[in-house]
Amino acid sequence: MPLLPDETQVQRESASIIFTEEETRRLIHLHNDALVVVLKIANGQVFPILVDIGSLVDILLAYQNMNIGGAVLRPSKTSLYGFAEECVHHEGVIGLPITFGEGSAAITQIVDFQVVDQRLAYNTIISRPILNKLSTVVSTYHLILKFPIEEGVEVIEGDQTLA
Numbered sequence: 061m062p063l064l065p066d067e068t069q070v071q072r073e074s075a076s077i078i079f080t081e082e083e084t085r086r087l088i089h090l091h092n093d094a095l096v097v098v099l100k101i102a103n104g105q106v107f108p109i110l111v112d113i114g115s116l117v118d119i120l121l122a123y124q125n126m127n128i129g130g131a132v133l134r135p136s137k138t139s140l141y142g143f144a145e146e147c148v149h150h151e152g153v154i155g156l157p158i159t160f161g162e163g164s165a166a167i168t169q170i171v172d173f174q175v176v177d178q179r180l181a182y183n184t185i186i187s188r189p190i191l192n193k194l195s196t197v198v199s200t201y202h203l204i205l206k207f208p209i210e211e212g213v214e215v216i217e218g219d220q221t222l223a
Contacts, residue, residue, distance in 0.1 A: 076213075077197045077206045077207075079199045079201075084201070084202055087202075087203060093223035094110055094200075095204075095205065095218040096110055096182070096218050096219055096220075096222040097111060097205070097216055097217075098219060099158055099186075099216075100158070100159040101120075101157070101158045101159075101184065102131065102156045103128070106183055107219070107222060108183060108219070109182060109183065109184040110181075110182040110184070110185045110186070111198060111218070112185050112187055113187075113198055115187035116187055116188060116189065117138075117185075117187055118171050118172065118174065118185065118186050118189070119150075119174050119180075120156070120174070120175050121176055121177070121178065121180055121182075121184065128154070128156060131154050131155060131156055132154070133151060133154050133175060134155075135153075136150065136153045136174065138150075138153075138174070140174060140176070149176070149178075150174045150175055151175040151176070152174075152175055153172050153173065154173050155170050155173075156170070158170075160207065160214065160216060161209070164211075165209050166214075169190060169193065169194065171186075191205070194207045195207055204216065204217050204218060205218075
């Protein structure tokens with residue numbers, strides 16, 4: 061699984077990202093569901109993961125139950141604010157590998173997650189910075205995210221039942 065360095069960009073000219081009506085056949089319509097996916101974080105599958113194109117921070121909950129190897133929780137002076145602008149207590153920051161895609165198409169990137177000790181509907185929230193780093197295109201109508209890889213385009217379908 062290749063690790064995508066910070067300064068490396070996948071060649072965007074080689075991949076055209078399109079969405080088709082055929083890709084919606086697996087969905088129950090009409091929906092306003094969030095894009096919720098299953099990805100590998102550290103050494104295990106994590107779900108539900110909310111893909112939040114409106115957020116600037118990646119958030120991780122319940123990290124104590126994960127097999128995180130030698131990753132260490134670091135203190136953070138950053139304040140997090142929730143939807144109603146209330147300050148959300150967080151425990152610190154932890155850098156963990158997150159893998160998008162499977163097999164030879166998979167791309168792994170180290171992400172600094174803000175660790176939050178709160179009950180939320182999702183175990184993880186991934187945000188714009190990591191999505192932009194991978195040149196990801198998100199379709200909430202299709203409940204799919206796509207990103208260019210060397211061989212074309214990788215597709216990650218959202219799980220409507222988890223949403």
